[in-house]
Amino acid sequence: MIRFMQLGISALLMLLVASWVVAAPYDSTYVPRPTADFVIRNAVVYDGTGLEPKVSDVVVKDGRISAMGVDLNLEGLQIIDAKGHWLTPGIIDVHSHLGVYPSPSIASTSDGNEATAPSTAQVWAEHSVWPQDPQFALALEGGVTSLQILPGSANLFGGRGVTLKNVPSRTVMGMKFPGAPHGLKMACGENPKRVYGSRKSAPSTRMGNVAGYRAEWIKAVEYKAKWDAYDPKGEKPAPSRDLKLETLVGVLDGEILVHNHCYRADEMATLIEISKEFGYKIGTFHHAVESYKIADLLAAEDICSAMWTDWWGFKLEAFDGIQQNVALVDQAQACAIVHSDSARDIQHLNQEAAKAMTAGRRMGMQISGARALRWITLNAARSLGIDNETGSIEVGKAADLVLWDHDPMSVYSRAQQVFIDGYLYYHRDDAARQPITDFALDQLVGGGNE
Amino acid sequence: MSKVKSALVLILAWASIAAAAADVAIQNVHIHTSSAKQLPEPSTILIQQGRVVALGPDVVIPPNVEIIDGTGKVVTAGLVEPHSQIGIEEISAVDSTIDSRGGEHASGPAFDVQYAVNEASTLLQINLVEGVTHAVTAPAQGDDVFAGLGVGLVLSGDALIMRPKLALFGAVTARSAQNVGGSRAEVITHLRRTFRDLKTYRQQRAISGPSYTVAYGTHQERSYSKIDMDALALVREQGLPVVLHVDRANEIKQVLRLAAEHDLPVVIRGAAEGWKVASELAAARVPVIIDPMNNLPTGFDRLGARADNAALLDEAGVQVAFTVSDPHNARQLRQLAGNAVANGMDWSAALRAITSVPADIFGLSVGRIKVGEPATLVLWNGDPLEVTSWAEAVMVDGRWIDSKSRQTRLFERYRDLGAGKERGFTYQ
Numbered sequence: 064m065i066r067f068m069q070l071g072i073s074a075l076l077m078l079l080v081a082s083w084v085v086a087a088p089y090d091s092t093y094v095p096r097p098t099a100d101f102v103i104r105n106a107v108v109y110d111g112t113g114l115e116p117k118v119s120d121v122v123v124k125d126g127r128i129s130a131m132g133v134d135l136n137l138e139g140l141q142i143i144d145a146k147g148h149w150l151t152p153g154i155i156d157v158h159s160h161l162g163v164y165p166s167p168s169i170a171s172t173s174d175g176n177e178a179t180a181p182s183t184a185q186v187w188a189e190h191s192v193w194p195q196d197p198q199f200a201l202a203l204e205g206g207v208t209s210l211q212i213l214p215g216s217a218n219l220f221g222g223r224g225v226t227l228k229n230v231p232s233r234t235v236m237g238m239k240f241p242g243a244p245h246g247l248k249m250a251c252g253e254n255p256k257r258v259y260g261s262r263k264s265a266p267s268t269r270m271g272n273v274a275g276y277r278a279e280w281i282k283a284v285e286y287k288a289k290w291d292a293y294d295p296k297g298e299k300p301a302p303s304r305d306l307k308l309e310t311l312v313g314v315l316d317g318e319i320l321v322h323n324h325c326y327r328a329d330e331m332a333t334l335i336e337i338s339k340e341f342g343y344k345i346g347t348f349h350h351a352v353e354s355y356k357i358a359d360l361l362a363a364e365d366i367c368s369a370m371w372t373d374w375w376g377f378k379l380e381a382f383d384g385i386q387q388n389v390a391l392v393d394q395a396q397a398c399a400i401v402h403s404d405s406a407r408d409i410q411h412l413n414q415e416a417a418k419a420m421t422a423g424r425r426m427g428m429q430i431s432g433a434r435a436l437r438w439i440t441l442n443a444a445r446s447l448g449i450d451n452e453t454g455s456i457e458v459g460k461a462a463d464l465v466l467w468d469h470d471p472m473s474v475y476s477r478a479q480q481v482f483i484d485g486y487l488y489y490h491r492d493d494a495a496r497q498p499i500t501d502f503a504l505d506q507l508v509g510g511g512n513e
Numbered sequence: 514m515s516k517v518k519s520a521l522v523l524i525l526a527w528a529s530i531a532a533a534a535a536d537v538a539i540q541n542v543h544i545h546t547s548s549a550k551q552l553p554e555p556s557t558i559l560i561q562q563g564r565v566v567a568l569g570p571d572v573v574i575p576p577n578v579e580i581i582d583g584t585g586k587v588v589t590a591g592l593v594e595p596h597s598q599i600g601i602e603e604i605s606a607v608d609s610t611i612d613s614r615g616g617e618h619a620s621g622p623a624f625d626v627q628y629a630v631n632e633a634s635t636l637l638q639i640n641l642v643e644g645v646t647h648a649v650t651a652p653a654q655g656d657d658v659f660a661g662l663g664v665g666l667v668l669s670g671d672a673l674i675m676r677p678k679l680a681l682f683g684a685v686t687a688r689s690a691q692n693v694g695g696s697r698a699e700v701i702t703h704l705r706r707t708f709r710d711l712k713t714y715r716q717q718r719a720i721s722g723p724s725y726t727v728a729y730g731t732h733q734e735r736s737y738s739k740i741d742m743d744a745l746a747l748v749r750e751q752g753l754p755v756v757l758h759v760d761r762a763n764e765i766k767q768v769l770r771l772a773a774e775h776d777l778p779v780v781i782r783g784a785a786e787g788w789k790v791a792s793e794l795a796a797a798r799v800p801v802i803i804d805p806m807n808n809l810p811t812g813f814d815r816l817g818a819r820a821d822n823a824a825l826l827d828e829a830g831v832q833v834a835f836t837v838s839d840p841h842n843a844r845q846l847r848q849l850a851g852n853a854v855a856n857g858m859d860w861s862a863a864l865r866a867i868t869s870v871p872a873d874i875f876g877l878s879v880g881r882i883k884v885g886e887p888a889t890l891v892l893w894n895g896d897p898l899e900v901t902s903w904a905e906a907v908m909v910d911g912r913w914i915d916s917k918s919r920q921t922r923l924f925e926r927y928r929d930l931g932a933g934k935e936r937g938f939t940y941q
Contacts, residue, residue, distance in 0.1 A: 166809050166810045166811045166812075167810060167811060167812050167816070168811045169812070169813075197810060198809065201808065201809070253606070355924075355927050356927050358927075358930060359930045373842055373844070373845070374839075374841075374842070375841055375920075376603070376604055376605065376635075376636070377604070377605040377841070378604060378605060378606035378607070379604055379607055382604060384920075385920045385921075386920065387924045387928075391924075391927065391928065395930070406809050406811075407806060407807060407809060410808075411806075411852070414848065414852075414900050417901055418848070418900050420901075421900060421901050421902070424901075424903075425903045426921070426924055426928070472900070472901060473899060473900070473901065474848060474851030474852060474854075474855060474898060474899050474900045475851065475854060475855045475899075476855070477855055506810075506816050507810050507816055507817070508817060508818070508819040
């Protein structure tokens, strides 16, 4: 056993060393932690794809799902008997500000909005993330295994978002989801026009917003042409780099996914026109409280909507928010996601999905719990471009798993065990499996001072 | 399908009888009265002329009473939100719809929100259809120690305001400390001085009679104006609860000491670290109004926040009421209670925390189902604390309320985009 552990540790060290050496600047240095192969037996499994849950065994080898079903060969596997429990894929939040708006929330930790110019596409949210934000551990307790950290919405172009694995790490690179594309945060509506209009600068109107996006995309297209024409072997010097336009070109090249904060249906439609003018794709409208008014358009354009369940009325563009938004978008065969945008609600996205389902049922719509679970797993993974890797319990995918003590569609359900790439990062009954941030030490509940 | 149908039938029936005082019996239903009396399950509730006439397993139903089959359903009292801005805040970011904040000159103990309560607020019906029948509407807590006076509201009917000048609201937080010099010690001193001054003020006013008009406050640096002192005096004259937002354990203890010195009917709101001083709160019989889902250490007043705060406080014998911080979503009250249960609180105590306890804190005679009292209740299609159930029907003072709200109308407008297109209000 000791020998096995030593082997494991040296393998881990080698991997770590390798990743330090190989990783390009800013790249992920995350390496899955080695763990014994195991099987979770007899749980009711929601696979995240929308299929009805059924009792099944799930085998994890080398941190990945290697088999599922009944009567499997379990030789050599550690057994976790999960009879009476529910198993789901790890929850994914496509819209979070953990780390950039951490707790405690004070001026010196407020790092989410570079509200100094309408386009700050050059900033990267990951360079504000404080890995010691105690809210990461709380989100883990809620079953969140992956999350996208976005810049705020003060600007037309807010900067790059980053997708993280919800693992304890001394560096943000150690949390970055390997291979996940960057996001570009864009924002329409009240926020940019309010922030800059109040400073008597552009934009101060919604038409000013639209002119602002277009002007930047024109620059990006020109910049891309310059670089496309550049021949590294030729004699002409390379064009000078522009961090801002590099991000936008990443979108034009399809390497960076657009995450567009937008509330009103008519504005979403206008943003779609802009994407057509410049030849890029909008991946996901965030907040999207009026998606239900144009669900057919969003389905036709293959654009996801990331939504709250019951937030409304905090500003005029959120006044028409209804609890059936998610259900109506889903019914129209458009990609529906429940997001949090909140350090509180990220801890119970399963309840938010359940409430959205219930709101639809209340009005006579037929929606299953399995369908609702997809809104916080596979659809979310798709929005982040990580659906080949996670978001559902399918053979070959990462073993990002949550074991619940009740049906996750119940308010009484609590995550008992949370696995990321097969490693048990959280166990409700084992203090040794509950991450403690530095800030928590001797200060916060769980930090050793109760 | 049959479930959906029966729900629809119920909704239709509900719509047709809306606004008429109902003579109705709900049979075979689980009734949670929020009072000490536990009813056998299932039971019957009989309502006549707007009042609860009988409760129990063997109720005889007179003729001409409509009978509703409550099999599998649950009846509770209407939910009570003990700290909101319902009626005085419509759209948070639109100043012209916000009446919860006093201006520079109006703020202070005398700021009285009763004169701005908007009967046409969409928040009333949107929360009401989901079972929230009553709310305490309070001034928003800004930077001041005292925010002002709140009102008790019933969210349905002709007279919205049940009781004006219901309680005095204030805060002992890092934020309110900023306003009196920066130290939390200053807020405590400020409060102590204010209540000592109040004693002198009332003595002087009593001597001079009702025409007492002498400008007050010359001998104290931070005294309040006469109208503010008159508002503070209500605490003495009418036993008005003093609801203070306090999160840190130390300041809760300081406030308890102050309350004992001045015999103040104090209520602690927030109480993020209440669990640390739960036995002191219980001994002093000081109730708390908390958000059991706010477990975030978002500030240095609340580093000790935890998800089982409600359970620990209840276990220690503290009266616990729940509040949703967003008035648009007072309807989340039952989700708060459900989470409190998931984190160890007794189910009945959690239900009381959104019905009878908030009503008791403010002396409102609502929040319980009681024979002889006006019938204010919610018929749920399952466990009311569960996120998969909903309010099928809501009765206030013996009348079924309309089940529609602005939000259900928006839903109907867009539920079938094909039909909507013909009427020209969807994307073309």
